Amino acid sequence: EMVKAQQKNASEGSLEKIEANNKRISELNASILQYNDGMKTVNEKFTENDTAQRAKHKEITEVDMVIRTINEKINLFNQSKCPTCGTAFEGDYFNDIKKKLQDLYNAKQEERTKLNGELTELSAMGQKIRTASQTINDAITKIRMEVNNLTAENRMLDEKMKSSAECQAVQNIIDGLNKQIDEIRDKKKKKEDKIA
Numbered sequence: 001e002m003v004k005a006q007q008k009n010a011s012e013g014s015l016e017k018i019e020a021n022n023k024r025i026s027e028l029n030a031s032i033l034q035y036n037d038g039m040k041t042v043n044e045k046f047t048e049n050d051t052a053q054r055a056k057h058k059e060i061t062e063v064d065m066v067i068r069t070i071n072e073k074i075n076l077f078n079q080s081k082c083p084t085c086g087t088a089f090e091g092d093y094f095n096d097i098k099k100k101l102q103d104l105y106n107a108k109q110e111e112r113t114k115l116n117g118e119l120t121e122l123s124a125m126g127q128k129i130r131t132a133s134q135t136i137n138d139a140i141t142k143i144r145m146e147v148n149n150l151t152a153e154n155r156m157l158d159e160k161m162k163s164s165a166e167c168q169a170v171q172n173i174i175d176g177l178n179k180q181i182d183e184i185r186d187k188k189k190k191k192e193d194k195i196a
Helices: 002-009 014-077 092-195
Strands: none
Touching: 002 014
């Protein structure tokens, strides 16, 4: 039973396997450090992108307010007369004001379209950054799982080596006792031979 237990627990090359695992763990930990540096860069880019998106939203809101104001003025001049004083909106002066308002309205609409395009680009970049972040997180998780598996394997190998050493110690005691029994038997036989 002791030999069976020892064979079960003893594993040739356990120390070499533990050393190989420790080397691999060191390599993986170095990879984690590199990924952490990459994650720091990604987080900085994410913050920059988020700040740029917020600024773009603010610009769009400001342009929208200007467009609403211009549109209200255009609608006012599209009436035939002033609702407050009753002045008719006719003549070159009012036509010039209407044209300037319409030109300004068109320019602000173009600006809004341009800002929307820029915001779309920033949003797409933000999605790429989030994807990169997720990829890095997945890689780090995978590496940590491998490190945990290797560490667990090292503990198991270490326990087996300890068990094997314990079995060997017990076997040495058994061998010593068997030797003593053989010596006692030899002494007994010699005494019996003397008596007979």
